[in-house]
Amino acid sequence: MRTGEKTRIVGAAVPRKEGVDKLLGRARYVDDITRDGMIYGATVRSTIPRGLIRSVTYDRRIDWSEFTIVTAADIPGKNHIQMIFADQPCLADGVVNHSDEAIVLLAHPSKHKLREAVSGVKIEYEPLPGVFTIEQSERRQIIVWGADNLIKSFLLEKGDVDSAWSGAAHIIEGEYRTGAQEHLYIENNGMIAEWSQTHGITVWGSLQCPYYVHKSLLAVLDLPGEKVRVIQTETGGAFGGKEDYPSTLAAHAALLAIKSRQPVKMVYDRMEDMAATTKRHPSRIRHRTALDQHGRLLAMAIDIATDAGAYATLSSTVLSRATLHASGPYACPNVRIRSHAWATNTVPYGAFRGFGAPQAIFAVERHMDEIAAALSLDPVQLRRINFLHKGDTTATEQLMREPIILDHLLDRALSESGYYGRREQFARENRLSPVKRGMGIAAFYHGSGFTGSGERTLNSVAGLDVTREGKVRVLVASTEFGQGTNTILTQIAAETIGIDYDDVLMAPPDTSMVPNSGPTVASRTSMVVGRLIERAGAQLVARLRQDTELGETFTRQEFFSACERYRAAHGEVVSLCRYQAPPEVFWDDERYRGEAYPAFAWSIQIAQVAVDLVTYAAEVEQFWTVQEVGRVLNPVLAGGQIEGGVAQGIGYALYEKVILENGHMANNQMTNYIMPSAEDVPPIHVFFEEIPFSHGAFGAKGIGELPHDGPAPAILNAIRDATGVGFHAIPLLPEDLFALLAAPEPVAEAAAR
Amino acid sequence: MSPLKATIRFIVNGERHTVAVEPIKRLLDVLREDLHLTGTKEGCGEGECGSCSVRMNGELVNSCLVPVLQAEGAEIQTVEGLASSGALHPLQQAFLACGGAQCGICTPGMLMAATQLLSLNPNPSQREIREGLAGNLCRCTGFTRIIESVIAAAAPPAGPARQASHAR
Numbered sequence: 001m002r003t004g005e006k007t008r009i010v011g012a013a014v015p016r017k018e019g020v021d022k023l024l025g026r027a028r029y030v031d032d033i034t035r036d037g038m039i040y041g042a043t044v045r046s047t048i049p050r051g052l053i054r055s056v057t058y059d060r061r062i063d064w065s066e067f068t069i070v071t072a073a074d075i076p077g078k079n080h081i082q083m084i085f086a087d088q089p090c091l092a093d094g095v096v097n098h099s100d101e102a103i104v105l106l107a108h109p110s111k112h113k114l115r116e117a118v119s120g121v122k123i124e125y126e127p128l129p130g131v132f133t134i135e136q137s138e139r140r141q142i143i144v145w146g147a148d149n150l151i152k153s154f155l156l157e158k159g160d161v162d163s164a165w166s167g168a169a170h171i172i173e174g175e176y177r178t179g180a181q182e183h184l185y186i187e188n189n190g191m192i193a194e195w196s197q198t199h200g201i202t203v204w205g206s207l208q209c210p211y212y213v214h215k216s217l218l219a220v221l222d223l224p225g226e227k228v229r230v231i232q233t234e235t236g237g238a239f240g241g242k243e244d245y246p247s248t249l250a251a252h253a254a255l256l257a258i259k260s261r262q263p264v265k266m267v268y269d270r271m272e273d274m275a276a277t278t279k280r281h282p283s284r285i286r287h288r289t290a291l292d293q294h295g296r297l298l299a300m301a302i303d304i305a306t307d308a309g310a311y312a313t314l315s316s317t318v319l320s321r322a323t324l325h326a327s328g329p330y331a332c333p334n335v336r337i338r339s340h341a342w343a344t345n346t347v348p349y350g351a352f353r354g355f356g357a358p359q360a361i362f363a364v365e366r367h368m369d370e371i372a373a374a375l376s377l378d379p380v381q382l383r384r385i386n387f388l389h390k391g392d393t394t395a396t397e398q399l400m401r402e403p404i405i406l407d408h409l410l411d412r413a414l415s416e417s418g419y420y421g422r423r424e425q426f427a428r429e430n431r432l433s434p435v436k437r438g439m440g441i442a443a444f445y446h447g448s449g450f451t452g453s454g455e456r457t458l459n460s461v462a463g464l465d466v467t468r469e470g471k472v473r474v475l476v477a478s479t480e481f482g483q484g485t486n487t488i489l490t491q492i493a494a495e496t497i498g499i500d501y502d503d504v505l506m507a508p509p510d511t512s513m514v515p516n517s518g519p520t521v522a523s524r525t526s527m528v529v530g531r532l533i534e535r536a537g538a539q540l541v542a543r544l545r546q547d548t549e550l551g552e553t554f555t556r557q558e559f560f561s562a563c564e565r566y567r568a569a570h571g572e573v574v575s576l577c578r579y580q581a582p583p584e585v586f587w588d589d590e591r592y593r594g595e596a597y598p599a600f601a602w603s604i605q606i607a608q609v610a611v612d613l614v615t616y617a618a619e620v621e622q623f624w625t626v627q628e629v630g631r632v633l634n635p636v637l638a639g640g641q642i643e644g645g646v647a648q649g650i651g652y653a654l655y656e657k658v659i660l661e662n663g664h665m666a667n668n669q670m671t672n673y674i675m676p677s678a679e680d681v682p683p684i685h686v687f688f689e690e691i692p693f694s695h696g697a698f699g700a701k702g703i704g705e706l707p708h709d710g711p712a713p714a715i716l717n718a719i720r721d722a723t724g725v726g727f728h729a730i731p732l733l734p735e736d737l738f739a740l741l742a743a744p745e746p747v748a749e750a751a752a753r
Numbered sequence: 754m755s756p757l758k759a760t761i762r763f764i765v766n767g768e769r770h771t772v773a774v775e776p777i778k779r780l781l782d783v784l785r786e787d788l789h790l791t792g793t794k795e796g797c798g799e800g801e802c803g804s805c806s807v808r809m810n811g812e813l814v815n816s817c818l819v820p821v822l823q824a825e826g827a828e829i830q831t832v833e834g835l836a837s838s839g840a841l842h843p844l845q846q847a848f849l850a851c852g853g854a855q856c857g858i859c860t861p862g863m864l865m866a867a868t869q870l871l872s873l874n875p876n877p878s879q880r881e882i883r884e885g886l887a888g889n890l891c892r893c894t895g896f897t898r899i900i901e902s903v904i905a906a907a908a909p910p911a912g913p914a915r916q917a918s919h920a921r
Contacts, residue, residue, distance in 0.1 A: 013852075015850065016849065016852070016854065016855075018857075019848075019849045019854055019857075020841070020849065021857075022854045022857030022860050023841065023845040023848055023849060023854060023857075023860060023864070024832070024833070024835075024836055024841075024845070025790075025791070025792020025793070025831070025832035025833050025860075025861045026792065026833075027857050028791070029791075029794070029858065031791075031794075031795070032785075032791035112777075183892075184890075184892050185856070185858075185892055186794070186796040186804055186856070186858045186859050186890065186891070186892055187794070187796070187856070187858040188796075234857065235856065236794070236856045236857065236858025236859075237855075237856040237858060237892050237893055238856075239892070269798055270796070270797040270798060270799070481856055482855035482856025482857065482893045483855070483893075636851070636852040636898070637852060639852065639897075639898070640852045640855055640893070640894055640895075640898055643894060643895035643896075643897040643898065644855065644892075644893045644894050644895045645895075646895055647894075647895030647896065648892070648895075669797070669799065669801070670797045670799065670801035670802055670890070671799060671801055675890060675892065677887045677888075678882070678883040678884075678886040678887050678889070678891075678896040678899070678900070679883045679884060679887045681895050681896050681897075683879075683897070684895055
C-alpha cells in the first residue's frame with residue numbers, strides 16, 4: 001500500500017496525455033477518418049410512437065439499385081442489442097415502440113442523395129395507443145412492455161418503518177420531479193464499419209465501452225469473437241450517452257458494410273442525435289419522513305418512479321443507483337425505499353453522469369430544506385445532526401468503515417462561501433430589491449464503481465506491456481472521452497514503476513489489442529482500473545527483480561534494459577492483473593442489503609442564486625463545491641471534472657428542458673434545447689479534502705459523477721431561501737418561476753404536524 | 754453525375770489554395786473534405802455551438818454557416834494555422850497547462866474564438882472573456898479553465914481588475 005507515500009507523478013498536474021493532439025487539431029475523431037471506398041449510411045426512423053408496420057415502399061422516382069438497403073430481414077444473428085434484457089431490436093421488425101426507432105438502413109456514396117432517399121422510403125403503420133408518462137404507465141390500462149409495463153422494481157427495508165410514525169414529533173411529506181436531460185456531447189454519435197472475408201467486421205467509433213459494442217456485434221452478426229474488432233476513436237464527450245447507444249449504431253453500420261461490401265460511415269447530425277439517442281431518466285420521487293422533536297430522522301419512506309422509455313436498456317441499473325442514493329448521506333434507523341422503472345413509448349432513457357443519483361439526491365436534498373422550513377430549523381443544522389459518521393450504517397445496512405468527514409466538508413463550505421454572512425446580507429437587501437438573492441446547500445455522496453457484486457461480475461483485466469522501442473504501454477479497454485483516463489492511468493503506471501510520465505503510452509483502445517478492463521462508466525476508472533494498473537506495475541517490477549536482477553532502486557535506463565533482458569530470455573514483457581474485491585464487500589441482491597459500494601465520495605455544494613422578479617430569470621451567481629474523493633491524482637483534471645459536472649448540473653436545474661410531443665423530442669436542436677454558455681456558468685470555487693482509500697489506485701475513489709449530483713437541489717434550495725417559495729420540479733424555467741411567484745396565492749408549506 | 758463545380762481561390766493558414774468544389778458546399782465542408790483540414794469540427798450545423806469557428810478576413814465566423822462562394826478571395830485561419838514551426842501558440846500552451854481542453858471537440862473553435870478575442874482586446878476581463886466565448890459551447894469544462902487559459906495567455910501579467918469575478 002502506497003497511499004501515504006510521497007509521489008512524484010501521481011498528484012502532480014502533468015499535462016493531459018493527448019492534449020497536444022487535441023490543441024493542434026490533429027486528434028482524429030470518427031468523422032475525421034476516411035477509409036478507401038467508403039460510402040455513407042443513413043437511417044429511416046418511425047414517425048409514430050407505437051404501432052404495427054403495415055408496409056415499407058420505396059419511391060419509384062429514386063433509382064434504388066444505387067443504394068444498399070438493410071432491414072431486419074438482413075440480420076444474420078439475433079435482432080436485439082445485448083444489454084441487460086434482450087428486448088430492444090437492432091431494427092424494428094413489424095412493430096415500433098417509440099418515435100425515431102430505426103426501421104430501414106440505407107447506404108450510398110453521396111450524402112446528398114442519401115438524404116433524399118431517406119424521405120423516399122414510405123412506411124405505413126397501424127397505430128396503437130401509447131403511454132407517455134409514468135402515471136399512464138403505472139395505471140396499466142395500456143400495456144406497452146412485458147405483462148405490466150414494469151421494467152424493474154426494488155424494495156429496500158431497514159429497521160421497522162411502520163412502527164416509527166406513531167412516535168414521531170413531525171411527519172413531513174413531499175413529491176419531487178425531475179425532467180429528462182440530453183447529454184449534448186458536442187461530438188454526435190458516429191461509427192465506421194468495414195467488412196473483410198478474412199478479418200470479419202471492424203468498427204471505429206465514438207464510444208465509451210468497446211467490449212459492450214463487441215458483445216452486441218457478436219450477437220447481431222452471428223460472428224465468432226475473433227471476427228469482431230472494435231476500435232474507439234477520439235471521442236468528443238460522452239457523459240454516459242455513449243455507454244449503450246454505440247452498440248446500436250455500430251450494428252447498423254456493420255450491417256450496411258457487410259451487405260454493401262464497402263466501408264460505411266454513419267455520423268448523426270445534431271437533430272438525429274438528439275431525437276433518437278438516450279437521455280437522463282425523468283423521475284417522480286415521494287418522501288414521507290418521521291422526525292423527533294429535535295429534527296433527528298426516525299424514518300424515511302421513499303417511493304421512486306422513473307420513466308424508462310420503450311426498452312429496458314440500462315434502466316434497471318439506473319433505478320438501482322437511484323434507490324441506493326435516495327436516503328442521502330444521513331443516518332436513519334428505519335428506511336423503506338420502493339422503486340419502479342416504468343415503460344413508456346419514448347426513446348429509451350439511458351446512462352447519464354450520475355446514473356439515477358442526481359434524481360434521487362434532488363428529491364432528498366430538496367426535501368431536507370422543506371423539513372427545515374416546516375420545523376423552523378436551520379437547513380445546515382438539520383443536515384449536520386443527521387449526517388452519517390464512521391460506524392453508522394446506510395439504508396442497506398452497509399457499515400461505514402472508512403472515515404467520513406461530512407462535518408468538516410460542511411464547515412469548509414460554509415466558511416469558503418461566507419454562507420451565513422451572505423444569507424443575512426441578502427435577507428436585508430431582498431426587502432428593497434426586485435432581485436431576490438439566496439443561498440442553498442446540498443449534501444450528498446456518490447458510490448464509486450459498480451453497485452454491489454457488480455465489480456466481481458465484471459471481473460476486469462488490465463495491465464501493462466513494454467514495447468521494443470522502450471515504452472511502457474497501458475493495456476486497458478477503458479476509454480478517454482475528456483475525463484482524463486489516458487493521463488491518470490499513465491501517471492499511475494509511471495509512478496508505480498518509477499519511470500517518467502513520458503515513458504508510458506496508452507495502447508490503442510482496440511479490442512484486438514487490449515483486455516476487457518470493463519466499461520468506462522460508474523466513476524470506476526481511477527479507483528478500480530487504476531488499482532489494476534498499480535498492481536500490474538508492481539507485479540512487473542517484482543518479476544524483473546526476480547528474473548533479471550533488477551536492483552531495489554533503479555534508473556529508468558536500468559528498468560528498460562532489464563525489460564530487454566527479460567524479453568530475450570522469456571519473450572514479450574507483459575503484466576496483467578485481474579480484479580480482486582476488497583475482502584469486506586458482500587452484497588445480497590435479493591434483499592438489497594450489504595456493501596452497496598466499496599467506497600463513497602462525499603460533497604457539500606453551496607449555490608448563490610439571484611431571482612429577478614421583473615424577468616423571472618434565476619441566475620446562479622457563485623458556486624462553491626467541497627469534496628472528498630480520496631486521493632486527487634491530478635489536480636487540474638480533477639478540478640475540471642468537478643467544474644464540468646457543476647455546469648451540467650446548473651443546466652439540469654435551470655435551462656435544459658426536453659419537450660416531447662407524441663413521444664418525439666420536439667426541441668431537438670441546440671437553438672431550442674439550451675445548455676449553459678460561458679455567460680451562464682458562474683465562477684465555481686472548488687476545494688478538495690483528501691482521505692486516501694485503501695483499495696483505490698494510490699488512494700483514489702470515484703470523482704466523475706459526484707459533482708452533477710448536487711447543483712440542482714442546491715440551486716432550488718437557494719431559490720427557496722431567496723423567495724420563500726419551494727419549487728419541487730426541475731428544470732425550473734422562468735415561466736415556472738413566474739407561475740408561482742407572480743400569482744399571489746398562499747404557498748402551501750409541506751404538511752407538518 | 755457531374756455537378757457543376759465552382760472554382761474558389763482563397764488563402765488558408767497563409768497558403769494560397771484553388772479548389773474546384775460543388776457550389777452548394779459550406780466552408781466547413783471544403784476545409785474538412787477538400788483541404789483535409791479536419792481540425793475544424795461540426796457540432797450542430799446551425800451556428801449554435803461554435804465548434805466550426807474559423808477566422809475569415811479578421812472576423813470570427815461559424816464555417817457551417819458560410820457558403821463556400823462567400824470565401825472567394827478570403828484569408829482564413831483555422832486551428833491548424835495557430836502553431837508555428839512546431840511551437841504551440843501561447844493560447845495552446847495555456848490550454849494545455851490550465852486544463853482548458855477535455856474531450857477536445859470544442860477546442861479548435863474555442864481557440865479560434867479566443868484568438869479573435871485577444872486580437873481585439875489583448876487584456877480582457879473575465880466578463881469580457883465570458884462574452885467573447887459565449888458563442889462557443891463546451892460541455893466538459895464548465896468554462897472555468899478555458900477562461901483561466903485565456904487569462905494566462907493574455908499579455909501582460911494579470912492586474913487586479915482581471916482577477917475580480919463578474920458576480921458579487
